[in-house]
Amino acid sequence: MEVYYATVFFIFGTVLGSFYNVVGYRLPLNQSIITPPSHCPNCGHTLKAYELIPIFSWLFLGRKCSKCKQKISCFYPIFELATGILFMTSYLLFGFSLKLLLVLTVISLLLIIIISDYQTLTIPDEIILFGIIILSIEIFLLNGYNEQFNLLNGFKGLLSSYLNGLIAFVIMLLVKLFGDFVFKKESMGGGDIKLMFIIGMVLGFKESIMVLFLSAFIALPVALIILITKKDHVLPFGPFLSVATIILLLTEFNLQNFLNIFYI
């Protein structure tokens, strides 16, 4: 049964991954996420149902558009595959629980933010605001529910999570101001600072400092490669913050716990 549910979560993840890609790409450009339907960016050909199956369509259509034969980037299937794996892993770690719902929400928000920040160098306020609202409800329920529901515990948990978010936000703001001073230019976007509020809300402010260190650690080699190979080196920091958050969220700062689910 475990394998059955794990597979369902994987498939569910790949389908959502495909959708998150559309949302992350269109939202910062103020385009509707429903119309027009998914189409080839080269010739505008509207994708038919069989061309919309995550990963498989890309493989079986020979990695190109069925009409104009333009090559389709392998980024799409990789992103869908990664979303599927993240959803499956989350299910294996947390089972059917409120915690699972919270983790999947955070992962979903961060995946949309990765696409958006990578494509347009912005993190839309709508995503941050939408995220804070959904997460507030989930954190309230998660803290309030313990055998029976306690309203006060729910509010206490929510308040503490806002406080953690605020501290993380202020820390990030200070890092940015320091960065601006040292580099004599904008060192970090406003979106990254707002994103840090969400990260602090979910993980706690001490953990969000660890996120900051881990993301800088991951970003460093990438920044060096870009510096060497490209002339313009604008590197969005949001994707690194997001990847670091997902890593720490799933491992819960305990690598062995995480590896256990794969029997390693």
Ligand SMILES: [Zn+2]
């Ligand atoms: Zn085409």
